[in-house]
Amino acid sequence: MSDIAIPFAPLPRTGAIATPAAPLPVIPDTERKGLTKKEIAADHPTWCPGCGDFSVLALYFKLIEKRKMVHEKITTVAGIGCSSRFPYFVQAHGVHFIHGRALPFASGISLSRPDLHVFVFGGDGDAFSIGGNHFNHTARKNIKLTYCVMDNWVYGLTKKQTSPTSPLGFKSKTDQWGAIDYPINPMKQAIAAGATFVARTTHTNPNHVLAMMEAAMDHDGFGFIECLSECVEFYEGAFDASNPRKGGVFNTVPADHDVTDEHAAYKLADQPFPGLFGIFYKKSKPTKNAKELEINRAAQDKVKGQPDWEILKKTFDRMK
């Protein structure tokens, strides 16, 4: 049966893209000036007027401007939900994946494209209900990316069902008498899972949100931010107690808190709502990205200088 031919010749590498008019010059990063909001804003968000997600988006824009990100390297990934519509509103490479699986998808980018820093946005249901297991495993493996969960304590897109973060008693379409399942504690889950950067913020405090985004982005590893983001349509006022402008209090993590102390961090997460805001936990630990790279280096040292076809040939020689 050795009369086998391969009917489908490989595409030329450029075949991967629509043949561009004339190839364009690559602009060295040094010559970039930061992007303007106008350049980075895409569709007008379809969110309800007043939705907390607007501020998270605005602050992502700010982050991009402030950190002078290279336009074509911005990569935004999301699952499904109101909050997950995020990538459509950012004028850059983006992916709208499926419900609950944004993290493994983003991990695929992160692990195969060390030159990019991936941002993942999504909702509480996406992250902690259907996506809960991916959250734990991405955290424990410490895969380098930034994950911002826009927590509104409810399922928005599907119109008001109980979410894993809905507090007891919350009246939703699936708990007409009020929620009865004990909500999860995102901070505790992240810490116990082994996340190396765990922070909490709220959409009503722009500077704080931006600070957390910057810190998470600068963290070499899995950076998780729980950002309270009010759903004015189905859970109005949910976070008033955390909003000074609504008579609430915005307390930050005490200055003397040791962010590398797992138990202290876990304890901070005990406080009843509105709880504390800021970085609960931060530890530097080799990322999976780095560990995989190490394995590659070791493996490649053994075959130094050989072209791929030669490595394959040698392998097959051993199967004669």
Added chain:
Amino acid sequence: MSDIAIPFAPLPRTGAIATPAAPLPVIPDTERKGLTKKEIAADHPTWCPGCGDFSVLALYFKLIEKRKMVHEKITTVAGIGCSSRFPYFVQAHGVHFIHGRALPFASGISLSRPDLHVFVFGGDGDAFSIGGNHFNHTARKNIKLTYCVMDNWVYGLTKKQTSPTSPLGFKSKTDQWGAIDYPINPMKQAIAAGATFVARTTHTNPNHVLAMMEAAMDHDGFGFIECLSECVEFYEGAFDASNPRKGGVFNTVPADHDVTDEHAAYKLADQPFPGLFGIFYKKSKPTKNAKELEINRAAQDKVKGQPDWEILKKTFDRMK
């Protein structure tokens, strides 16, 4: 279009079972004498000689004998894995479900059959890899059942791949150079998820295993036991350090440990292997079973005494 007939008449209720010869008498529980090992043992286990799972099975038999369980009410559920073959070896009602989903299946029984106490057995991969999210949500909802994870730090049935509990450096077929992903900590994950009974034991200490099984079974809620169970085929000696007969140490949870103290429990889980054995955490909290029952009572009070068809008719009257 109201000429609709229903071609398939309902089966008589007894239609659900193969017509028995002559209906047999029901034996009142009081007249039962405990089952003998002979009565409760089914197929000879297909496990490798020396596999730790044998002792877990033997102790389940002991539990059944000791607690004089009613034969037909014993219900054993498992996912997929060596350990998950468990139900075949128990001469009682049992289910061999699919990989990682034993908990939701068992929850379906628990929530619809308050007269039964369901035991779930499975492996570390089944529980914490593919099944990790179900573990967290069953725990937080505090669904009444007993879950014994037979942790051998490896995938046995599929012949030696890295499991979420494999320690760093463990050489497996998927980590020829040794595992690089930080393992999960089952105790911490369970506690953070909100489990109300969290215990740890090892197959080499029969009395302790039995004690933990009894305690878990007596706990009104989600009872989780991590039981170290050696895979002699693919991870021989993994647990020697916890086995006095192999020069190891078996340290139990300090007598003064307050099992209702979440933080203390979480801290206990910090100890390096072999760590501690016993009940880390135990808290009594209304189960989901109880809360659902409450909702039913409230709802049924409103329709007291009405047959189902009448309730339906009244509902439809409102849609005229």
Added chain:
Amino acid sequence: MSDAASTATPAGGTPKVMKIEEAVIRIAGNSQDGIQAIGGFLARLAGRSEQEVMTFMTIPSTISGGPSIFQVRIGSGEVLSAGDEADMLLCFYQHSYEGHISSLKVGGVVLYDADHVTPNPEWQELYRHVGVHISGLTVEAVGGTGRDKGKNIFALGLLAKIFDLNVPRLTKLIEERFGGKDPSIVQNALTCFNAGYNHSLENLLKTYQFAASEKKDRHQVVMNGNEALAYGLITAGVRFGAGYPITPWSDIMEILRRELPKYGGSFIQCEDEIASISMALGASYGGRVAVTGSSGPGISLKTEALGWGVMAEVPLVIVDVQRGGPSTGMPTNVEQSDLNIACFGGHGDSPRVVLAPSSVEDAFYTAIEAVNIARKYSTPVIILTDQAIATRIEAFEEPDFQKICQDISPDFTPVSDFKPYDLSVNDGITRHIAPGTRVASGRYPIVTGLEHDELGHPTGSPKLHTQMTAKRRNKLRQLASDFPKVKTYGPDEGQILLVGWGSSQGPIREAVDRARALGEAVSGLHIKYLNPLPNGLEEIFRGFHHIFVVELNDEGLYGFGQLATLLRARHCDPRIRGINKSDGLTWKVKEILDRARALASQKD
């Protein structure tokens, strides 16, 4: 309005009443204006007046709401679809006016809010325009709070006058709807309604009156397809369910979550679709058929566990409310593209039952049928409904609950000895005993997804795998022979046979009626049982020159849709061809006829 539209009356003169058989009214505005409410009232009124009614609506894609329509068709005779063209267009904004004028019959009436819409002179030639300052008048009526909330009820009043609707009944409906909350709300509503009703329409010269429809022997109920399906399950005796939210399946789970407790049951919201089907299977194993369901992506996630149900032969009802696919696709549009996954979803040979309801009423009874099939054949049964049935409102005869309500609670009578997968039982069908059932022999069954022997223990035997595979397949062949005989709609001989399934039954029947009226030899064949297919279809096919399978799915790689594929494979009849579309909308009767005629005139 069958005939009204034709007789254009001269300007001037006094209003005259005219009898009509039916009317199609399209209400266009923004979802926030509660236009669905107007439609709802009209539908319920029709129901109470023993008229037939069918509605159709579009849902804005943004959560914040937006342009949306609600179309209601009311008739004294049988109403089969929501209607291709409207007799009257009620529009609140310029965009509603411009966006929907084309859906109006030439000569039809445009009733517009003069505060927001400026008529287009050209269109005034084609359609009769009636402007009313709906917003302004509403504000006035409720006492100038400045907000025009309630203009939908004002418009309802206008329609009540125009169509000479039963005001006492409408008033009652309004009271029922707004009752409970603080009385001022009901008051405002009624004020708006009366303001609209009493607003003189001097420039509209005709009032329409529905011909009396023949008396129905039972009262009519009015609801949408998701409600009908949910209550059908309860009537069938289902007392446990588990699910995860997704549009348009969600309301079924919301209804069951709210209603089941009254019957001692419960519905659990799980962390995902896999947990839901697993939990439902657990409850079914517990002794009583349970339900799970979803739409689109959620259905794909359930296929692994579904396969376990097939292998273990555990009864289960799975509801698939189809929407536009693939992937996240078009969540608020209709499509019939899940037939493949319903019949073949999951690895390995895993035969299961698939049924599709054809209307809101049928959804109610199909639910009962599904439960009974699941129990009788100890198998998972998929109910393949869709977004169109889910969201449209219909009136149908109230079921006789006392007669049809089922008790399917488990039976724990001890048995002497028992083998669930007994190969020797004469009907060849697996039966399970629920945990709690004593087996005197002391040999207890295991329920499993591995290939197994008669007691449910694993086997590697080629012979057993062959026998058990046949057992799982043959019970469905037996089911097929138990199906009621399929009949054509219209004569069983002719030129064209329009084959359809699910929600397209109405439009297809209407297409047949229309074609027949024009003397064309067109008949319809509705297939409710999709897997297994009913026997004897070849005889029916023999009576026709052309067999066109009308489906809301893609024509596929080879030029025909999903049901057509099943029929061609089974019957190897090349005359079976497809009429397909994937635009996310229900069939217009005209589309079906045009496509059928064109295809018939083509060579095969």
Added chain:
Amino acid sequence: MSDAASTATPAGGTPKVMKIEEAVIRIAGNSQDGIQAIGGFLARLAGRSEQEVMTFMTIPSTISGGPSIFQVRIGSGEVLSAGDEADMLLCFYQHSYEGHISSLKVGGVVLYDADHVTPNPEWQELYRHVGVHISGLTVEAVGGTGRDKGKNIFALGLLAKIFDLNVPRLTKLIEERFGGKDPSIVQNALTCFNAGYNHSLENLLKTYQFAASEKKDRHQVVMNGNEALAYGLITAGVRFGAGYPITPWSDIMEILRRELPKYGGSFIQCEDEIASISMALGASYGGRVAVTGSSGPGISLKTEALGWGVMAEVPLVIVDVQRGGPSTGMPTNVEQSDLNIACFGGHGDSPRVVLAPSSVEDAFYTAIEAVNIARKYSTPVIILTDQAIATRIEAFEEPDFQKICQDISPDFTPVSDFKPYDLSVNDGITRHIAPGTRVASGRYPIVTGLEHDELGHPTGSPKLHTQMTAKRRNKLRQLASDFPKVKTYGPDEGQILLVGWGSSQGPIREAVDRARALGEAVSGLHIKYLNPLPNGLEEIFRGFHHIFVVELNDEGLYGFGQLATLLRARHCDPRIRGINKSDGLTWKVKEILDRARALASQKD
């Protein structure tokens, strides 16, 4: 041994050498005795001797090991299957002897371990029995440690003598295999081998010698189908993969995990199958086609994300190593029952590509083809291999790596403006740019699972849904027109056409050869491209009276298998009938011919 078996030589006299074309040797014992190793050595030796070879083995269902067989067929001519009947049975235990004697050709040789097997007098009439104290002699040879470890190598020595095998080569293979570890191990092995080789078989009167096979122009490599597939992917340029363990898919991921780093790539073990396909899709989006795969239940779990790949039109290779289903089914048996899920798995209309390799060598090249199709048509491609190909060992010509090795690394050349879902591009095929590619216009694409416009932004437009659905379908129609023309095996006219796919190609070809040898007009048609199907099959069908689709899956509700269903649906040819079985075993040539003859003699 074609001809040896016939000539039964009289007892007494001196051993004589006899030339043979091929031999089928079945080794039966316990998996712990390393019988697979014997087979492995024979296979690799055959490879080095430029003979054709094919093996077949059974895996015990318990982890602790147990009864197991390894059958190897070595031939100077083309070897198409592992052989129906054995020429020689080597058995270590009574259970191996009794369990497998029936698989031996009458007149064949039983070589048994006299320490464990007592021959049955009746059988001694039918088969030539040769007893050797294998266990005892092994213990002796290695110096009475009391353990008979190494008896497999001793037996290999016996076979080497009986079949006059190339001892230097075998010695080398043994050294390679046991080298590295401490030298005593190699020593023991060689001692056992020589002991066996030098053991005099006075009572066996014949030594067999393989006729020289015609010189191959390239060296042969020997491996199983999972290895071939894995290395094919690397050759194609794949550098990233993600998966979750499951039998028999696992070794592919284990090989890739071990090998990819040498090429700067990596393979990630994920928490489940959903995460794996999602991660692979992420890497594909990153610019380079990635791979995921599974078997049985794991494939069902991947269908939701697969649908996203179809909708978003992202290239991906998905390997499905089929095993017995449904559900957990029969993990270590073969079945071709995943064709349905491969073609139709997932909700909605989601066209994807499906290819099936027919042999170990074909698995290697199919992997490359799959990658190239995935890139060229920007689509997920499913490789439908199975447990039989996965586990059997074959020898094939070493590929010319320098010629076929591919570089498919992404291209980041900036573009002026870009629309991934451009409806106007003349080839109608979607192209993606990887993140990191600058778009001068400043308008960047979104890759999405919602129905979308040309830039990938969500749309509710009926027109766009229609156009995009057609776009996703038409590119596969175009692919079908690019397929190489299908040819029959044997004359393109005759009585019976045996149609098959995947691993049954060998047995079918052998069946054709046998039938032809007997003057029966039987030909074969192998279909490698299963979705879309190649065009022009009807012409081939026209040349035959009977068209039988031979599949390792169930006959289904209507009496034919999964490929037969596709073919009947497309071609509406009632002569297309099914020859199916679900016993978890590969086809015996005899089974195929018997079934085909029987069916042909039936009326359709």
